[in-house]
Amino acid sequence: MATAARIRPETTAAEWEARQQLAACYRVFDMLGWSEMIYNHITLKVPDEDGAFLINPFGLHFSEVTASSLVKIDIDGNKLDDNPYPVNRAGFVQHAVFHRHLPDAHCIMHTHTTAGMAVSSVEGGLRPINFYACNFAGQIAYHDFEGVTVRSEEGERLVRNLGDKRMMFLRNHGILVMGRTLPEAFVKHWALQRACEIQLATLSMGTPLEVAPEVVAVHQRDLHMAQVPGGPGAADFAAMVRLIDRRDTSWRE
Template sequence: MATAAVARVEMSEAEWEARQELAACYRVFAMLGWSEMIYNHITLKIPGEDGAFLINPFGLHFSEVTASSLVKIDIDGNKLDDSPYPVNRAGFVQHALFHRHLPDAHCIMHTHTTAGMAVSSLEGGLRATNFYACNFAGQIAYHDFEGVTVRDEEGVRLLEHLGSKRVMLLKNHGILVMGRTLPEAFLKHWSLQRACEIQVATMSMGTAIEVTPEVVAVHQRDLHMVQIPGGPGAADFAAMVRLVDKIDNGWRA
């Protein structure tokens, strides 16, 4: 499907690089089965442009997003380019809130994956019953479901419930993660998605084995020992982009 594009005239190199990185991420999510029709959102701040960030064009599937079709908006939801696409208010309200108030929320990801929604709808949420879940023990915030996120006044409670954490399960709703970089946010989402998938599978078989707080503490302490240079998630995300390119590199345009 052909998609409308924003011209690169007078676009900074930083913006184009951000567009390419974010477009690649949408394609990776589509490849991994994390898309939800034309809904859900991944947003990315544009370096050097205070309050400006990129969001997916409302109406396109994740697999159709390209670097030039992404929509550039400001913190108040105003378009900053000549994109013909609208912006989903449910995405803007939530993401703009965090981009506005959290300087370290460079990239924000929100999805409705089956496993993520299932665990977010479970009393007690994510439990320390598998390797990936132990990564997040004590680090996940929870927010009660208040309906589709289109009302600005819900933002006060979202920020309050998030606190100093940067991973949240929106109860009865889905996954929300933030990162200082897009690859960091990607790795958080991938790990949380895996934790949820495994919890769903484990609970279908019977009573899960709970990992003790002492072992969780050792696990979290030692996780850095299995990271490679480049920053959190950098190598992981690069590997996924290479896989996407084997399928279709049209997202680069």
């Protein structure tokens, strides 16, 4: 594993907690098979610091990310610490525009999972043909593929196409999910990924059964009754952190 930049002494308690939460999330994503070589990103705002967020060091696999190796940057991509790792421009450009313009986008996740890319690459995108897809009917935005996201001028179109939604399929590209907290973003990504996997399996078998709009409305109305107290995704994410701790606790360093 690459040697992590040890910067814990220079961080506040709130920032260190955020670093550990984000590092854990990278390890969880890898455990679930959502890593993509050294690419893709999860970003998290630094508590009590306007315009500062944490991102993975470019060059490390998700399984190598630690709390101290995360890079702290401002909204313009400038490093705010002495971390020796570079930042992937594609990750900065895409995430920074949302962190800049959306106060509630505390955590942003972008992946290239097989199922997510497949659903983003078909006409109609995600269809209401399974339990998880019904969670999100009417709540997903779409943005046409413009090539690798390294040009800042694409940001205006990304924000415009997102509108008031907080989940997006980047067409021919993958999944983009935002949350007011990291656990909320995590559980949304998990459920959206499951919806994509099940759609992929269903379409391979034959003609799917679409759920009627009035049933989708009832499903979405009642979902809160099946949630554990503690906030969206909190219990789910805590359970996954316990699993990664059984494997390896180095993410905490």
